[in-house]
Amino acid sequence: MFPILKSRIHQGYRTMEFPEGVKLPEKFRGKPFLAAGSTCPENCQSCIEACPTQALIQEGKLKIDLGKCLFCPDCQEACPQNYIQYARDFSLSARKREDLILEMDTETLKKAQSLDKEMKRVLGRSLRLRQVSAGGCNACEADSNVLGTIGWDMGRFGIQFVASPRHADGILLTGPVTQNMKLALLKTYEAIPEPKLVIAVGTCAISGGLFQTHPETCSGVEGILPVDLYIPGCPPHPSSILEGLLTLLGRLV
């Protein structure tokens, strides 16, 4: 008993304030953007060619699809002018898929809308989620699971992962939805009582990411389940996931 008490004193109180207490690493890569005053040479395609997931699109202006972005340093390294930088902001969630496609230079992500009044009344103070990994590499899964540890303690906001879909209010989906998991995912969704949410966490779940053209996957959740919240990242930082969930519930003002 005494060693346990002693250890408890050593470890101290470790739950961080959210979002004020979040400390991001110096090299954290949020949304990539073009530095102010960037004037890309005509016909320069270096960043577009370097991108492993075709997240960069040239449509008059250079655009980035955060739903495909791996937040890797490849485009930044490829830019001969060193124009590409990363924002150090972890708020990256969106309610609509098209909101994740942004102009590279100035456009910032719109703050995601919260659920409607009735849904907030039902779920706002108590959200139970069933996590389904459908081809996820265990990085998104691990950084979702970490929200249950004392550092993040999402339980204090009334959010919890549950073992059975019957006890859940929604699915937190990770992975590009492999063909081999499609049926299990649909059955899990069916087993959740109405009203229910689908939260797509990570680039794979949103667009298929690296695996978007693979016959082994369904290229993400699109067309398989209706999505209420997208949280991009590879994997998203835990603060991005928690911020997305709390925004959805209208708990962050």
Place this chain on the structure above:
Amino acid sequence: MTEPLLSKEIINCGSIERESIPSLSIDGLSRHLRESVQNGQRVSALFGIPSLEGEGVEIIALLADDAQGRLWISRTHLQDKRFPSLTPGCPQLHLFERELAEDFGLEPEGHPWLKPVRYPQNPLGGELNQKPASIGIQDFYRVEGEEIHEVAVGPVHAGVIEPGHFRFQCFGEEVFHLEISLGYQHRGIEQALVGGPNQKTLHYLETAAGDTTIGHGTAYCHLLEALTDTEPPLRGQVLRSLALELERLANHIGDMGALSGDVGFLPTASYCGRIRGDFLNMTALLCGNRFGRGVNMPGGVRFDLEDDSLKQLIKMVEIGKQDAKVAIELLWESASVMARFEGTGTLAEKTARQLGLVGPAARASGLSRDIRSDHPAGFYRFTHIPLSSWKTGDVFARAYVRWQEIQQSLHFILEQLHNLPKGPVDSKVSQLKPNQLAVSLVEGWRGEICHLALTDEKGHLSRYKVVDPSFHNWPGLAYSLRNQQISDFPVCNKSFNLSYCGFDL
């Protein structure tokens, strides 16, 4: 009379001409593998590749002689789909042979357990042996008897973990047999690597098993450096090994917490859940990502460690070291924990050896195998991390080996951080050499990560084989459950903590 050459030696992180690999008959290969394994070697990989001659399949085998620190490559050319199975004489081949059968439509005759491995939609050999079975629909091994009952779990489990199906044959609470059926995470990574390297290749390997991003990333970079005769600068090599040890620490500490949670000992479960995050944040200090995405690149590492980050990292490691010690040592003095750990899920040394187990699970059953000391590559050639092992083969042993490794890794990291060599962190890699076979072994936190690559005449990857440590170790979990209480499954499972996606690829 001289003996015909049975195999060619290759070094870890080395490459040889594909044509120089001795080609044996299938019987010759079968005998060679059987005898080598009987003499203490083990099979690191056995895999197929469409034959250069256009017809049939070439099978390549990599044997590891850990005691001597040597690696051997052999091959055979199969014209016929049918061949006498190698598994009856060498049980550790059983999954490799199932994989061959599934990928290339081969029929190993006399294989005792010829079932699907991943249920691929798009197998490597191009054609399916037959219409693919729906995943999970297969004949499970059944124990007959009036009081026998079957428990089916998954693919969706209770916790936040990856999917897989477990089928238990139980007599009351006692498990007679556990069969593990995977494939749910199959994303077609090996198929997609053919024709590379390209912009996607490194990312495929970094996500092969996301919790082992640095392990698989390092294995890939070593392989590319072997195929281009590149030696990364020393500072780059040290930073790479630091990242690999940080990955080991985060995962091992997380496992200690999870093991405590599974026996209901909440102090250590809570502390370690948080301390694991602290170590992930140290990795993020190196590269911006908690899982080490972007640490590695062929030729070295992407990010240097600036002086103030170095100071910060040393401080974080020192604090993490103290926190981990306080949290984990509680376990060994808590009778309620020890009563649940000791004698649970025991895997005898003989079984572990026969199954060809790797990593902490193998070392916990008394086997001495660790790539860092047996077949060192990168910075591990210039340093020595003592091997951690234990004899009892139970959950306690797998936990205790992790604790020893945590201490060794912490010691190594602090030593290197105080003596970080100066200089650049990466060097340029050139075109890949054509017609080569290269091998890369890395001791990831789960054990041996084995990557093999073959290049074509243009220097493109014609085959890339990934063997995650989980491929060797899943059968170990199944065996450890025999004659155990079914309620001990979670703690046994956690004591192995294997990868689903690393297996399914």
